[in-house]
Amino acid sequence: MKPAVFDYVRAESVAHAAEVLAGAGGDGKVIAGGQSLMPMMNFRLVKPSVLVDINAIAGLDRVELVGSRIRVGALVRHFMTARDPLIAQRAPVVTAAMKHVAHLTVRNRGTFCGSVCHADPAAEMPMMTVMLDGEIHAVSTRGKRMIPINEFFAGSLVTSLEPDEVVTAIDLATMPPNMGFGFHEFARRHGDYALAAVAVLMRRENGRPRDVRIAVMGLGEMPSRIPTAETVIEGNELSDLTIARAVESLRAAVSPNTDLHASADYRRHLAGALAKRAIGDAWLRAREAEPA
Amino acid sequence: MTVEQRKITITINGLRHSVTVEPRMLLSDMLRHELGLTGTHVGCEHGVCGACTILLDGRSARSCLTLAIQADGAEIETVEGQGTAEALGRVQQAFRDHHALQCGFCTPGFIMTITDILRNHALSGDDEIREALSGNICRCTGYEHIVAAVRELLREKDSRP
Numbered sequence: 001m002k003p004a005v006f007d008y009v010r011a012e013s014v015a016h017a018a019e020v021l022a023g024a025g026g027d028g029k030v031i032a033g034g035q036s037l038m039p040m041m042n043f044r045l046v047k048p049s050v051l052v053d054i055n056a057i058a059g060l061d062r063v064e065l066v067g068s069r070i071r072v073g074a075l076v077r078h079f080m081t082a083r084d085p086l087i088a089q090r091a092p093v094v095t096a097a098m099k100h101v102a103h104l105t106v107r108n109r110g111t112f113c114g115s116v117c118h119a120d121p122a123a124e125m126p127m128m129t130v131m132l133d134g135e136i137h138a139v140s141t142r143g144k145r146m147i148p149i150n151e152f153f154a155g156s157l158v159t160s161l162e163p164d165e166v167v168t169a170i171d172l173a174t175m176p177p178n179m180g181f182g183f184h185e186f187a188r189r190h191g192d193y194a195l196a197a198v199a200v201l202m203r204r205e206n207g208r209p210r211d212v213r214i215a216v217m218g219l220g221e222m223p224s225r226i227p228t229a230e231t232v233i234e235g236n237e238l239s240d241l242t243i244a245r246a247v248e249s250l251r252a253a254v255s256p257n258t259d260l261h262a263s264a265d266y267r268r269h270l271a272g273a274l275a276k277r278a279i280g281d282a283w284l285r286a287r288e289a290e291p292a
Numbered sequence: 293m294t295v296e297q298r299k300i301t302i303t304i305n306g307l308r309h310s311v312t313v314e315p316r317m318l319l320s321d322m323l324r325h326e327l328g329l330t331g332t333h334v335g336c337e338h339g340v341c342g343a344c345t346i347l348l349d350g351r352s353a354r355s356c357l358t359l360a361i362q363a364d365g366a367e368i369e370t371v372e373g374q375g376t377a378e379a380l381g382r383v384q385q386a387f388r389d390h391h392a393l394q395c396g397f398c399t400p401g402f403i404m405t406i407t408d409i410l411r412n413h414a415l416s417g418d419d420e421i422r423e424a425l426s427g428n429i430c431r432c433t434g435y436e437h438i439v440a441a442v443r444e445l446l447r448e449k450d451s452r453p
């Protein structure tokens with residue numbers, strides 16, 4: 001038996017899960033898909049005293065439109081996110097990113113919210129949450145709160161979630177129908193964690209790019225937007241020179257790691273190549289979608 | 293801290309089992325050590341190799357990333373439920389016909405993944421087959437033959453009314 005000793009509770013409701021976590025004195029952990037937590041427990045990198053299983057809680061496996069935002073429940077698995085028609089229609093960049101997430105069997109269990117809580121800098125779902133102004137809904141015995149994504153990630157595998165909080169859902173902004181997108185990733189084997197990825201959103205208005213968003217992952221301690229590169233493109237003619245300047249500022253803004261998979265230099269090189277493709281795709285789609 | 297033993301009930305390949313487990317027991321260890329179902333192989337124990345793949349309520353799952361206690365009340369299928377040496381299951385037979393196994397270490401995981409593919413996924417073309425199999429690693433590199441076996445199984449499935 002690899003994990004250290006712990007107590008296990010199958011939560012019947014969100015309130016029940018919150019109660020158990022509150023009683024665990026900061027040492028409890030939620031298990032959703034277990035596709036990141038169980039490896040960490042098998043290696044004893046994480047040793048919770050209580051494990052709260054939320055898999056039996058009803059109603060958390062839904063994707064719904066709430067106002068103008070998409071709400072992804074805590075038990076929406078990767079395979080569900082990848083083929084959800086609402087997400088495909090209103091946030092197609094997420095559908096594109098999901099094609100790169102893990103393998104069939106891992107996708108059957110892993111959850112969107114679990115991935116964001118795990119906060120791996122090379123994971124697609126945290127990046128999509130940054131890209132689409134995500135809001136994290138958290139519940140504890142102290143009440144409910146909503147954490148905007150720019151206050152959520154605190155570093156690699158670190159978030160501002162309190163140890164007694166359960167995430168019930170994450171809200172994402174929907175993309176306007178005329179918003180073009182591009183997503184490019186490089187991984188050594190399809191479905192493995194990426195060495196780097198770049199996502200781009202933009203609209204086209206009077207021949208120029210507007211509402212430009214550029215996000216990266218695998219290129220720093222957490223997924224992030226690159227405002228300097230966005231500014232280069234925003235409102236300017238999208239010439240080869242503009243793209244080259246945006247790519248240059250993106251490469252300057254990222255701070256990738258060197259690890260056994262790739263050097264920082266190689267990752268920075270990838271960032272540039274992926275950004276160029278993603279900008280190109282976003283612009284092409286924006287042109288196709290521009291209202292006549 | 294109390295190291296509690298819990299009694300769980302699991303249906304495995306159609307048979308109900310009552311097992312007493314510690315919460316930290318992995319499903320893979322329970323299958324192998326408590327029930328002697330050693331067809332489920334264990335390679336990496338962190339979700340990467342796919343050797344331990346089983347079906348949990350009809351969908352493939354890593355048994356090394358699942359706690360036995362999480363499967364309380366669930367239906368599990370393992371490679372033992374596929375067939376016997378005398379009467380191979382359909383996926384096993386396709387592996388045999390296409391020489392898709394060498395040392396056989398990865399084979400149970402592949403067979404369970406492929407069972408999920410046949411039940412729950414419509415695939416077309418070799419690229420999609422390869423992608424669907426990409427979560428299982430064969431150290432004997434039998435991939436071409438495994439893809440050939442799946443190709444035949446999918447063709448057979450498509451031609452059924």
Ligand SMILES: Cc1cc2nc3c(=O)[nH]c(=O)nc-3n(C[C@H](O)[C@H](O)[C@H](O)COP(=O)(O)OP(=O)(O)OC[C@H]3O[C@@H](n4cnc5c(N)ncnc54)[C@H](O)[C@@H]3O)c2cc1C
Nearest residue numbers: 032033034035036037102110111114115117123124167339
């Ligand atoms: C072989 C393999 C390949 C993978 N490849 C990729 C990949 O390419 N891209 C990628 O993005 N991911 C990949 N993953 C990780 C996978 O996507 C995980 O499923 C995901 O990161 C975590 O989601 P989970 O539901 O399994 O969370 P869990 O493992 O259950 O939990 C992860 C963390 O989040 C916390 N948590 C989970 N849910 C909640 C909640 N509702 N409230 C509060 N805290 C919560 C847990 O306490 C834990 O700390 C891979 C995993 C494996 C095993």
Ligand code: FES
Nearest residue numbers: 335336337342356
């Ligand atoms: S042993 Fe479970 S995936 Fe390798």
Ligand code: FES
Nearest residue numbers: 394395430431432
């Ligand atoms: S047949 Fe030997 S590992 Fe696949």
